[in-house]
Amino acid sequence: MASGQHHDRATLGWSLPIGLAAGSLLGPTAGVIAFTAFLFGGLWLSPDLDTQSNALHRWGPLGGIWWPYRRLIPHRSIWSHGPLVGTAVRLLVLLGWTVLISSLVPAINPNKVLTALPWALQNHPQETAALLLGLEASVWLHLLQDGDPWPAEWTRHQRRRRRR
Numbered sequence: 001m002a003s004g005q006h007h008d009r010a011t012l013g014w015s016l017p018i019g020l021a022a023g024s025l026l027g028p029t030a031g032v033i034a035f036t037a038f039l040f041g042g043l044w045l046s047p048d049l050d051t052q053s054n055a056l057h058r059w060g061p062l063g064g065i066w067w068p069y070r071r072l073i074p075h076r077s078i079w080s081h082g083p084l085v086g087t088a089v090r091l092l093v094l095l096g097w098t099v100l101i102s103s104l105v106p107a108i109n110p111n112k113v114l115t116a117l118p119w120a121l122q123n124h125p126q127e128t129a130a131l132l133l134g135l136e137a138s139v140w141l142h143l144l145q146d147g148d149p150w151p152a153e154w155t156r157h158q159r160r161r162r163r164r
């Protein structure tokens, strides 16, 4: 399993190639978005928010928002380290907090927060795709670097089947 430093270095090293690749496919704006999303995904929204990690410390005093994620999800579980599933769970955590805070601030309509993603997909499909691809690509890099790209549950399941 790679250390936090290895994950950070790889994220920094791969962010530009990912941004350039996305830019050549989806246009320059999407390239910048994919580059930024990849960096944010690797350095702040890492699957390792399920443990005391560099990513968690980067949130500083806001790190508390990941407390339920860390408490409920075992380290390297499918819910944090599963392809697509992990990103979806972390985005849901962020969405949950955003809706909660917006419901406390009268000036913000929580419904607007909930409809932001469908609205973005409809009105800015390429940029939204670049955002989601950048986030998910950073997770795949993380999983490949761990050398064991399967979540802990899947590895246990495979071992049990091999023993049979």
Ligand SMILES: [Zn+2]
Binding pocket: 047, 048, 076, 081, 142, 146
């Ligand atoms: Zn990890």
